[in-house]
Amino acid sequence: MWLRDEKETVYNHIKQLFLPYTIIDVGWWYQLSYPRLESGRADYAMTSANNEIVGDGNTPIALTDLRDIGRYVALIIADDRTLNKMVFAYNTLTTQNEIYSTLEELSEEKITRNYISEESVYTRVLTARQSSETYPFDPVKFIPRYLAEYQLSWGIRGDNSPDYAKYLGYLTSKELYPDFQPVDFRDYLETVVRGTAKGVYTDRTVSKAHQRMFPRTESTDSLYTRIFPRTESSDSLYMAR
Numbered sequence: 001m002w003l004r005d006e007k008e009t010v011y012n013h014i015k016q017l018f019l020p021y022t023i024i025d026v027g028w029w030y031q032l033s034y035p036r037l038e039s040g041r042a043d044y045a046m047t048s049a050n051n052e053i054v055g056d057g058n059t060p061i062a063l064t065d066l067r068d069i070g071r072y073v074a075l076i077i078a079d080d081r082t083l084n085k086m087v088f089a090y091n092t093l094t095t096q097n098e099i100y101s102t103l104e105e106l107s108e109e110k111i112t113r114n115y116i117s118e119e120s121v122y123t124r125v126l127t128a129r130q131s132s133e134t135y136p137f138d139p140v141k142f143i144p145r146y147l148a149e150y151q152l153s154w155g156i157r158g159d160n161s162p163d164y165a166k167y168l169g170y171l172t173s174k175e176l177y178p179d180f181q182p183v184d185f186r187d188y189l190e191t192v193v194r195g196t197a198k199g200v201y202t203d204r205t206v207s208k209a210h211q212r213m214f215p216r217t218e219s220t221d222s223l224y225t226r227i228f229p230r231t232e233s234s235d236s237l238y239m240a241r
Contacts, residue, residue: 001149002132002142022082025170026069027062027090028160030188031200034099037109042192045199052116054155057097062090062160065183066200075177082176088165089173091182096155102186107193118156124148 014021036042036049064072072089076082100111128145132138154160162172173180191197 001153002129002145003149020083022077022084023086024073024076025086025088025165026072027064027088027092028154029200030063030065030091030183030185031197033061033063034103034189034192035111037103037107037111037193039107039109041107041109041195042197044195045192045197045202047199047201051112052114052151053096053100054116054121054151055118057100057113057115058095059155059158060093060095060161060163061154062088062162062165063092063094063185064090065185065188068182071180072173072177075180076173079176082171086165086168086170087173087176088162088170090162092185093162094185103189103193106186106189116151121148121151121156125152 011021011023031045032047032050034042035051036046068091069089076087076089097113100113104111124144125148128148132141132145134141158164162174165172188197
C-alpha cells in the first residue's frame with residue numbers, strides 16, 4: 001500500500017536517528033464500516049455508500065471506534081512496555097457479512113449484497129497504480145489507489161487483523177489492557193439506526209478544480225463516489241479522458 005509505504009519511510013528515518021518511538025495502528029473505523037440502508041435512514045452519518053463486499057465477505061476485519069482512539073493513545077504512550085514497540089489497538093474482530101447481518105437485524109431492512117471478486121480488486125489496484133504514478137505528483141489521482149489498495153489489504157489479504165499484527169511483531173491492545181471497555185460495535189450500529197450517530201468527513205466537499213481534473217472511468221467511479229458522493233451539480237464537473 002502506498003499510504004503504508006509512506007509511513008514506513010518516516011518510521012525508518014526515526015530508527016536511523018536512534019530516537020525512542022511507539023508506533024500505533026488502529027482497526028478500520030466503526031464510522032466507515034457499515035453499508036447504506038435502502039431507506040436512507042443512515043445517510044446522515046455516512047461519508048460513502050459502502051455498498052461493496054470484498055471477496056466472499058468472510059475475511060476477518062479488526063474495527064475500532066474513532067472515539068476510542070484517544071483513550072488508547074493515552075494508555076499506550078504512558079506505558080513503559082510500549083517503548084520502541086508497535087501496538088495494534090482494536091475493539092472487535094468481525095467480517096463484512098457479519099456487519100451486514102447485524103445492521104439488517106437492527107434496522108429490519110434487507111441490504112443488497114454486492115460482492116466484488118478478488119480479480120476485480122486486483123484489476124482496480126493495477127489500474128489505479130498506473131494512473132497515479134505521474135509527474136508532477138497529483139494527490140487527486142491517488143484517491144482510487146488508496147481505496148483499491150485498502151480493499152486488497154483488509155478485504156482480500158486479511159492484513160487488518162490481530163493475528164497478522166502479531167506476526168509483524170505488534171503488541172495488541174487486548175493483551176496490554178484486558179480491562180479496557182471500548183464502545184460496543186452493535187451499540188454503535190443501534191445509534192446509526194436511531195439517528196443519533198455522528199459521521200466523519202460529512203462536512204467535506206471536493207473543489208471544482210479537483211473534480212474537473214479527475215478522469216471518470218467505470219472502475220474508478222464506484223470507488224471515488226464512495227468517498228465523494230455524486231450529485232447532479234458535481235456530475236457536470238467530471239470530464240472523461
